[in-house]
Amino acid sequence: MENLRHSWPKPQTGFFKKRNADDTHKLTHLGNLSGIILRSSSCPLCHLIWEVLVRRGEYLPSGQTLADEDLQCYAETNYYGLFRNPEDESEYHWLRRLSVIAATEGEPLVDGEHFCFQPCDVGAGSVLVDQSFQDPRTGVDMMMFAGRKRPLLIDLDWVRRWTEICQAEHGDACKLKDDETHAHVPRIRFVDVKKHAVATFTEAEITTLKYIALSYVWGSSQTLVLTSENAEALAAPGAVNTESLPQTIADALYLADRLGVDYIWVDALCILQDDEEDKKLQIGIMSTIYRAAFFTVIAAKGADSDAGLPGLRQDTRKFEQQEVVIMPPVYKNDAMVEPGLSLLTAINPLKRPALHYLESTVWNSRGWTMQERVLSRRVLIFTDEQVYWVCNRSTFCEESYFETLLPGFHRFHYPAVEMTLQRSYRNFYEPQDPTARFWSQYQDFVARFTRRNFTYDGDVHDGFLAILDALARTSGQQFIWGLPRARFELGLTWTTFTGQRRRTSLSTLPMTLKNTRVQFPSWSWMGWIGEAWLSVGDGRYEFDDLPEILCHVHQTSPLEIVKVRNASQSDQMSYLLDRALQNSASTYSARWKPEQDLLVSLSDVEKHLPSIYRRLTSIPDELTVFFWASSALLTLKHDGDDSPSIKPIITDTTGKAIGTMGKMNLEHWKTGNYNNQPNELIVIGSRRPNGFNPVLILLHIAWRDGIAHRINIGEIDEAAWTSVQREWKLIALG
Numbered sequence: 001m002e003n004l005r006h007s008w009p010k011p012q013t014g015f016f017k018k019r020n021a022d023d024t025h026k027l028t029h030l031g032n033l034s035g036i037i038l039r040s041s042s043c044p045l046c047h048l049i050w051e052v053l054v055r056r057g058e059y060l061p062s063g064q065t066l067a068d069e070d071l072q073c074y075a076e077t078n079y080y081g082l083f084r085n086p087e088d089e090s091e092y093h094w095l096r097r098l099s100v101i102a103a104t105e106g107e108p109l110v111d112g113e114h115f116c117f118q119p120c121d122v123g124a125g126s127v128l129v130d131q132s133f134q135d136p137r138t139g140v141d142m143m144m145f146a147g148r149k150r151p152l153l154i155d156l157d158w159v160r161r162w163t164e165i166c167q168a169e170h171g172d173a174c175k176l177k178d179d180e181t182h183a184h185v186p187r188i189r190f191v192d193v194k195k196h197a198v199a200t201f202t203e204a205e206i207t208t209l210k211y212i213a214l215s216y217v218w219g220s221s222q223t224l225v226l227t228s229e230n231a232e233a234l235a236a237p238g239a240v241n242t243e244s245l246p247q248t249i250a251d252a253l254y255l256a257d258r259l260g261v262d263y264i265w266v267d268a269l270c271i272l273q274d275d276e277e278d279k280k281l282q283i284g285i286m287s288t289i290y291r292a293a294f295f296t297v298i299a300a301k302g303a304d305s306d307a308g309l310p311g312l313r314q315d316t317r318k319f320e321q322q323e324v325v326i327m328p329p330v331y332k333n334d335a336m337v338e339p340g341l342s343l344l345t346a347i348n349p350l351k352r353p354a355l356h357y358l359e360s361t362v363w364n365s366r367g368w369t370m371q372e373r374v375l376s377r378r379v380l381i382f383t384d385e386q387v388y389w390v391c392n393r394s395t396f397c398e399e400s401y402f403e404t405l406l407p408g409f410h411r412f413h414y415p416a417v418e419m420t421l422q423r424s425y426r427n428f429y430e431p432q433d434p435t436a437r438f439w440s441q442y443q444d445f446v447a448r449f450t451r452r453n454f455t456y457d458g459d460v461h462d463g464f465l466a467i468l469d470a471l472a473r474t475s476g477q478q479f480i481w482g483l484p485r486a487r488f489e490l491g492l493t494w495t496t497f498t499g500q501r502r503r504t505s506l507s508t509l510p511m512t513l514k515n516t517r518v519q520f521p522s523w524s525w526m527g528w529i530g531e532a533w534l535s536v537g538d539g540r541y542e543f544d545d546l547p548e549i550l551c552h553v554h555q556t557s558p559l560e561i562v563k564v565r566n567a568s569q570s571d572q573m574s575y576l577l578d579r580a581l582q583n584s585a586s587t588y589s590a591r592w593k594p595e596q597d598l599l600v601s602l603s604d605v606e607k608h609l610p611s612i613y614r615r616l617t618s619i620p621d622e623l624t625v626f627f628w629a630s631s632a633l634l635t636l637k638h639d640g641d642d643s644p645s646i647k648p649i650i651t652d653t654t655g656k657a658i659g660t661m662g663k664m665n666l667e668h669w670k671t672g673n674y675n676n677q678p679n680e681l682i683v684i685g686s687r688r689p690n691g692f693n694p695v696l697i698l699l700h701i702a703w704r705d706g707i708a709h710r711i712n713i714g715e716i717d718e719a720a721w722t723s724v725q726r727e728w729k730l731i732a733l734g
Contacts, residue, residue, distance in 0.1 A: 002593070003449055004062065005501070007390045008134065009034055012688065013292060015573065020222065021540055022320075022729075025453065026076065026077065026344055027074045027075070027076050027101075028031065028074060028075040028076070029072070029073075029074055030049065030073040030074060030075055030100075031072075031073060032071060032073065033044060033053070033071040033072075033073055033102060034071075034494050036049055036050055036073055039049055044324040044325075044497070045324045045335040045343070046237075047324055047482075048343075048345060050115045051099055051345075052100055052101060052113050052216065052349065053073075053100070053113065053346065054581065055427045058688065059374035060236070065198040071102050071104060072102070072103060072104065072105060072157060073100060073101070074096060074100070074101045074102075074103075074424065075099070075100055075205045075219075076099045076100075076101060076174070077096045077097070077098055077099075077418040078096060078097070078099055078100055078114070078244075079094050079095070079096055079098055079412040079413075080092050080115050080353075080411070080412065080668045081094075081095045081096040081351075081409050081410055081411045081412050081449060082095060082194045082409075082410070082412050083095065083145075083409055083481050083549060084344065087664075089252070094412070095145050095409065096114075097114075097115035097117065097119075098111060098116065098117035098119075098343060099112055099114040099117075099349075099353070100112055100113045100117075101113070101340050102432070103294065104196035105734040108110065111352060112351070112353050112357075113349040113370075113659055114349060114351070114352060114353045115346055115350055116146035116345065116349035116354070117343040117345060117346060118146065118343070118344055118346050118399070118400060119143065119146050119341055119342070119343060119344075120146045120147035120148065120323065120342050120343070120344040121140060121142060121143050121326055121339065121340075121342065122145060122329055122339065122392070123137070123140075123323075123342070124146070124148050124149065124323065124329065124342065124344065125147075125149055125321055125322065125323030125342065125344050126149065126153075126237075126323065127149060128148075128149055128151055129142075129148055129149075129443075131155075131158070131161060131400075132156040132161070132725075133148075133158070133161070133403045134421065135148075135402060139336075140481060141339070142401060143339075143401070144401060144404055145201075145338050145344070145400065145401060145402060145409065146400065146401055147157045147231075147321075147344035147399060147400055147401075148344075148399065148400065148401055149321060149385060150321060150345075150347060150385075150398040150399045152244065152311070152317050152318075153185045153311060153313075153314065153317075153319075154311035154312060154387050154398065156255075156258050156259065158398065159259065159380065159387070159389070161403070162396050162403070162699060163259075163294075163295070163378075163389075164396075165396075165403060166352055166378060166391045166393070166394070166468075168557065170391060170392070170393040172311055173392045173393040174378060174391045174393055175377075176291065176292065176375050176377070179458070179540060183205065183207050183292055184203060184204065184205055184290045185201075185203075185204055185206055185285045185288060185289075186203060186281065187200065187201070187202050187203075187204075187278075187281060188200075188201050188204055188206060188265075188270070188282070188285070188289070189201070189226070189262050189269070189270040189271075189714050190211055190252065190263035190264065190265055191263060191265075191266060191269055191270070192262070192263060193236045193257050193261060193262055193263060193264060194257070194262070195238070195357065195660070196237065196238050196239065196240045196241055196253070197234065197235055197237050197238065197239050197240055198226060198231070198234040198235050198239070198240060198269055198270070198706075199235070199263070200235070202626070203311075203512055205329075206289070206292050207292050209262065209263060209266060210261055210263070210294050210551050211261065211262065211265055211293055211294060211553060212249070212255070212256050212259075212261050212263075212264045212265070212293060212294055212295060212296070212297055213264070213265045213289060213290050213293040213295075213297070213372070214249065214254065214264055214265065214266045214267075214297050214299065214378075215296055215297065215298045215299065215369050215373065215379075216248045216249075216254045216297075216299035216302060216305055216363070216365070216369075216371035216569060217269065217299070217302070217304055217305065217307075217362050217366055217369070218302050218304065218305055218306055218455075219302075219304020219306070219457055219693065220702070221246050221267055221301065221304040221305050221306040222246055222304070222305045223246070224244055224245060224246070224268070224269070225268045225269070225271050225272065225273065226268065226272055226273060227272060227273055227274045227275075228272055228274055228275055229274075231272065232270070238495055240253075240269065240520075246305035246306050247305070247306045247308035248299045248306065248307075248308055248309060249266055249268070249269070250351065251299075251303060251309035251312050251313070251367060251557070252266070252297055252299075252309065252310060252361070253307050255309065257562075260293060261530055265289060265293065266396070267282075268722060274304055276509055276510065278407065279509060280509050280510070281701070282560040283462045283465060283509070284465070286375070286465070286466035286471075287371075287375050287466040287467075287469045287470045289465070290371070290372055290376045290499060290701060291375050291376070291470070292374075292375060292377060293377075293378075294378070294625045295376070295377075295379060295380055295391075296376035296378070296379045296380070296382040297309070297376035297379075297380050297382065297410055298363065298369075298372075298373065298379050298382065299356075299382055299404040300358055300363040300364070300383050301380060301382060301383060301384050302359075302362065303362040303399070307428070307536050309380055309382040310383070310384055310385065311382065311387055312355075313387075313506075314475075317384070317385050318385070319347060319385045319726060321344055321347065321399070322344070322345045322393065322537040323342050323344050323345075323508040323559055324337075324342060324343050324344055325338045325340065325341075325342045326340075326341050326342060328340040330679075337355055337567065341691050344399075345658075346383045347386045347398075347399050347401065348383065348386060350468055352414035353413060353416075353456065354415045354416055355726060356411070356416045356418075356488045357383065357416075357417060358381070358383070358387075359367065361383070363474070364452075365451075365452055365453055366452060366453065366454075367449070367452040367453060367454040367459060367460065367463040368454070368459070368463050369452075370419070370445075370448065370449050370452060370463070370696040371463065371464065371466045371467045373420065374419055374420055374421050374445065374467050374470070375421060375466055375467070375470055375476050376420070377391060377392055377420075377479055378390070378391040379391075379423075383531075386398050386399060386701040388509055390418050390420075392420065392422055393425075394409065394424055395409050395410060395418065395686070398535070409647060410425055410427070413429075413673065414427050414429040414430070414585070419448065419589075420472070421441075421447075421470050421471075421474070422483040423465075433555075434713070435538065436538055436539070437537055438471075438474075438475055438539055438542070439537035440537060441532075442471060442484070442536070443533075443534055443535060443537070443695050445467055445471075446482065446494075446532060446533075446534060447526060447531060447532065447533055449463075449464055449467075450525060450528075450530065450531045450532040451531045455510050456505070457503050457504075457529065458506055458507050458508035458509075459508050460503065460513065461481070461482075461507055461520070461526055462507075462509060464482060464526070464661050468482065471547050471695065480553075480564065480622055481520070481521055481523075481524035481526055482525055482526045482534055482624075483524060483525075483534075484523050484586070485564055485565055486565055486568075487536040487565075488551050488564040488565055489535045489547030489549055489550070489564075489565075489684065489685065490534075490535070490540055490545070490547060490623075490685070491536050491550055491700075492532065492549075492551070492684055492685075493534070493545075493684065493685050493713065494525050494532050494534035494713075495530055495532070495533055495534070495662045495663075495698050495713050496528075496530055496532055496533060496662060496663050497531065497663055497664060498530055498531050498645055499530060499644065499645025499646070499663045499664055499665040499666070499668075500528040500529060500531075500532070500664075500665055500668070500693050501525050501528065501529050501531030501665045501667065501668050502522070502527065502528060502529075502668065503520050503526070503528055503529050504519070506517075506519055507520065511620070511621065512620035512621055512622070513556070513620065513621050514620045514621075515728065518618070518620055518623060519734055520708040521623055521624070521625075521733075522711075522733070522734060523710050523734075524627055524734050528709075539669055543685075543690040544687060544689050544690070545685065545687050546686050546687075546688065547549065547685050548593065548629075548630075548683050548684060548686050548696070549598065549629050549683075550598035550599065550600075550627055550628075550685050551563070551564045551565075551625050551626070551627045552564065552600040552625070552626045552627060553621070553623075553624065553625055553626070554605075554615070554616055554619070554621065554622075554624065554626070555621050556617050556621055556623070559602070559616065559660065561600050561601055561602050561604075561605065561626060562599055562600065563599075564599075564625070568627070571617055591722045592630045592683070592718075592726055593630060593683075593722055593728075594728050598627070598628050600627060600730065601628045602626065604626075604730055605626065605730070605732075607699070608729070608730040609706065609732050612624075612706050612707065612732050613704075613705040614712065623734060624732050624733065624734045625731075625732075625733045625734075626730065626733075627730075628729070628730055628731070629682040629683055629684065629726075629728075629731050630683045630726050630728055631680060631681070631683075631723045631726060631727050631728075631729050631731075632680070632682075632725060632726045632727075633652045633678040633679065633680055633681075633723070634650050634651070634652075634658075634659075634674075634679060634681050635652075635653075635677065635678055635679070636648045636649070636650060636651075636661060636674050636675065636677070636679050636700070637651055637655075637675060637676055638669065638675055642666060644665070644666055645663045645664060646663070646664055646667060647661060647662065647663055647664070648660075648664060648669070648674070648675075648712075648714075649661070650698075650716055651715060652723070658716055658717065658720040659698070659715055659716030659717070659720065660714055660715055661700060661712050661713070661714035662712050662713045662714060664712050667712075672702070674700075674711070679700055679702075679711075680700070680701050680702070680703075680708075681698045681699065681700055681701075681714065681716075682698065682699050682701060682731060683695035683696045683697070683698060683721065684697055687715075687717065693717055693718070693719065694717070694718040694719075695715050695716070695717060695718065695723050696717075696718050697713065697714075697715055697717065698709065698713065698714045698715065698716055699711075699712075699713055699714075700714060701731070701732075701733070706732070707732050708731055708732060708733045709733070709734060711734065712726075715716060
């Protein structure tokens with residue numbers, strides 16, 4: 001306690017400071033764990049530290065036990081979030097919390113109980129604030145952004161107040177845009193909260209309806225679903241009774257009723273689960289459904305729909321916060337001259353400071369739930385022990401006093417920022433330029449989405465479609481199988497840091513103008529299972545990353561070959577990429593890239609790919625990409641261990657390494673029989689930074705039924721590429 005007291009910032013500077021604070025991230029050695037355990041009977045802080053570590057024991061270093069004498073403990077005040085002045089982004093203030101880190105001698109001080117204590121007014125841990133979030137004790141001037149007691153049962157008056165603050169004080173930031181206020185949909189269903197029945201609306205302007213959308217995990221307990229057979233029965237009053245519902249849906253109905261909301265939208269009960277046409281219609285308006293909702297309830301507890309919404313019912317939350325006084329109040333002549341300072345245990349400490357509080361939940365691992373969060377203007381998030389309110393402007397939670405007139409609080413670390421499409425604030429790490437920020441956001445959405453899982457792998461396109469629709473609406477960009485048309489060739493250079501496997505499932509629902517289920521193209525990240533990373537921002541061009549191909553697709557009505565990028569798109573980057581293609585600046589490029597037009601015509605396909613040309617009208621539009629490229633057969637090798645993902649090397653005829661390939665799933669590598677075999681590699685891009693040797697970006701491809709398929713991505717020095725036998729050929733990439 002004494003060590004921490006002397007290292008803690010003075011009360012007059014507090015934990016809410018300007019950027020130049022010099023005591024943040026200062027480590028205070030608390031001694032070894034056995035000493036803390038020994039002192040826990042006499043030192044209140046030691047007792048709380050011990051309880052924090054017991055509560056999350058799995059955060060300790062691998063192989064260590066809580067009783068290990070070598071385990072050293074440290075306290076650290078680090079940045080939890082910040083508040084920005086909306087009138088001047090350069091003026092911002094930091095919010096800090098106390099972390100406890102346990103590690104053996106010499107081990108990195110990374111994992112721990114980050115943000116496990118928050119400052120609070122002395123005595124705040126034993127009193128509940130009122131409906132206006134004020135401390136009921138006389139003379140207490142509440143510390144802004146500090147901790148407060150969270151009741152075991154949620155106070156719904158707090159939730160009502162959060163909605164009022166958002167509606168009354170956040171202005172346009174949390175309102176529907178002008179072009180969204182008259183959103184007509186051909187057909188939509190809701191569960192009527194009062195009648196407990198499924199209500200169907202046709203040609204509806206859903207922005208006139210007040211409803212809550214539900215985002216949750218189905219799991220195996222979702223037994224009641226809407227079908228063509230029971231649709232009429234479930235439309236009868238009382239048919240959707242709480243006894244027949246999974247607990248999460250029953251709780252959502254109860255919540256909506258208590259808050260005076262007329263309807264809830266639940267996918268299981270509002271989409272005909274046995275009707276492909278209805279599914280396609282509802283998935284197509286998903287962006288509107290979540291965006292127009294009064295707010296979305298996120299049920300983040302548990303692994304199925306019976307987990308419920310903790311805090312709405314007795315005995316659904318257990319954790320009791322505890323307070324320890326660090327600096328007692330100072331009185332002079334019976335008047336308090338210093339209010340003192342306490343620490344209050346936080347409800348959701350994190351393993352690492354950059355994590356989001358939903359990171360480890362099953363909800364956060366499911367593919368469908370991401371677009372439900374991204375598209376919602378406001379969300380009410382139920383975790384195991386706490387409820388959060390997050391809108392485009394602010395974050396509120398039960399354990400902290402964030403309901404102020406100052407700019408809304410948001411987390412500092414970028415991975416911990418709320419995943420939403422239209423935030424009114426810019427994260428500390430995001431670029432200032434709006435265009436650069438848009439592409440950064442798109443890239444982040446793809447990376448996060450590809451880390452998630454689907455019960456049915458064929459849902460990947462539909463699970464991201466609403467995000468693409470919203471991105472297109474806000475930016476004017478167009479997308480093709482998840483890649484931006486205006487920067488398509490750059491998009492083809494996406495990679496992975498973890499290794500992937502091919503997505504073999506067909507699309508769950510019929511797609512394309514052929515209205516048929518299709519296999520996802522190998523050139524898109526949607527065609528693979530595993531995290532994908534891509535970079536299509538302006539920085540690629542500024543760092544001399546250029547495409548070396550010009551991509552085309554075919555359309556069948558009428559039959560023609562067209563460029564993926566077209567002149568009508570108002571994207572300056574697209575123009576720059578075209579200009580770069582026409583002006584190869586490398587000493588070596590003339591040796592491997594003929595000075596010829598990169599355009600592809602129908603006659604080119606007929607001449608060079610006759611088997612494809614003959615069946616072109618039967619292939620779905622925009623599923624196969626055509627381009628001219630430099631090709632070579634080179635040997636790939638991997639002689640390392642059998643780790644789950646590997647990085648093969650490219651060798652010349654002497655066995656010398658001349659290039660590297662990207663991360664590859666070991667099973668994918670073995671089943672393809674690629675090791676020590678000639679494999680076809682094609683050039684799709686180049687990197688030409690000043691002062692460094694040019695590097696070519698390659699695709700490893702394999703042909704099947706006359707169409708090439710992506711296997712992996714790699715790099716080779718341009719000089720090495722010119723030394724191998726090559727050919728210039730027309731590629732049809734599917």
